[in-house]
Amino acid sequence: NAGVTQTPKFRVxxxxxxxxxxxxxxxxxxxxxxxxxxxxxGLRLIxxxxxxxxxxxxxxxxxxxxxxxxxxxxxxxLESAAPSQTSVYFCASSYSLGLISSxxxxxGPGTRLTVT
Amino acid sequence: xxxxxxxxxxxxxxxGASLELRCNYSYGATPYxxxxxxxxxxxxxxxxxxxxxxxxxxGIKGFEAEFKRSQSSFNLRKPSVHWSDAAEYFxxxxxxxxxxxxxxxxxxxILP
Numbered sequence: 001n002a003g004v005t006q007t008p009k010f011r012v013x014x015x016x017x018x019x020x021x022x023x024x025x026x027x028x029x030x031x032x033x034x035x036x037x038x039x040x041x042g043l044r045l046i047x048x049x050x051x052x053x054x055x056x057x058x059x060x061x062x063x064x065x066x067x068x069x070x071x072x073x074x075x076x077x078l079e080s081a082a083p084s085q086t087s088v089y090f091c092a093s094s095y096s097l098g099l100i101s102s103x104x105x106x107x108g109p110g111t112r113l114t115v116t
Numbered sequence: 117x118x119x120x121x122x123x124x125x126x127x128x129x130x131x132g133a134s135l136e137l138r139c140n141y142s143y144g145a146t147p148y149x150x151x152x153x154x155x156x157x158x159x160x161x162x163x164x165x166x167x168x169x170x171x172x173x174x175g176i177k178g179f180e181a182e183f184k185r186s187q188s189s190f191n192l193r194k195p196s197v198h199w200s201d202a203a204e205y206f207x208x209x210x211x212x213x214x215x216x217x218x219x220x221x222x223x224x225x226i227l228p
């Protein structure tokens with residue numbers, strides 16, 4: 001049971017390049033989340049998903065897109081990277097309690113992205 | 117709107133001393149409350165959670181937290197810290213729309 005995994009662990013992009021971050025979970029969780037973490041800012045929610053085929057915007061969605069084609073995977077895309085997107089990105093998942101989230105989130109190890 | 121405040125950005129304690137990290141939340145209904153810990157270069161790990169019932173909750177690594185509705189607080193405590201407890205600690209509250217709101221974190225430093 002690997003829990004939540006993230007690929008890649010590190011990446012350096014040039015401004016304007018695109019990339020996709022992959023998050024995978026093997027716990028059959030309904031809910032998945034993408035956060036970015038910047039010094040002094042805590043964790044800020046980018047996008048999230050309440051189930052396969054669904055996505056929703058979080059606090060800081062601009063410049064990012066997501067897809068949840070399979071229940072176990074949640075992809076975060078940067079179409080045209082900017083230096084302001086330099087950050088550490090965390091994926092998390094949580095299970096449901098009936099029709100609502102448990103809110104108990106399990107985190108991946110993070111992806112450190114640098115945009116030059 | 118829901119929010120979480122961790123008033124202390126940094127806290128330094130001596131090894132073996134007791135610890136209390138403060139957390140205040142803003143939420144209209146009975147909140148779901150969490151404490152997470154993040155070691156350097158790692159993801160976040162759940163320390164403990166409060167959903168309902170006993171207001172004193174026990175977590176992993178010897179931590180506990182007490183929910184005080186009258187003070188809108190959920191402070192984290194440990195009676196005797198170890199050098200391995202040096203990390204960043206995040207308080208969080210379950211909000212509407214299946215999201216949780218994190219505080220900005222408190223970094224704990226341990227003096228030998």
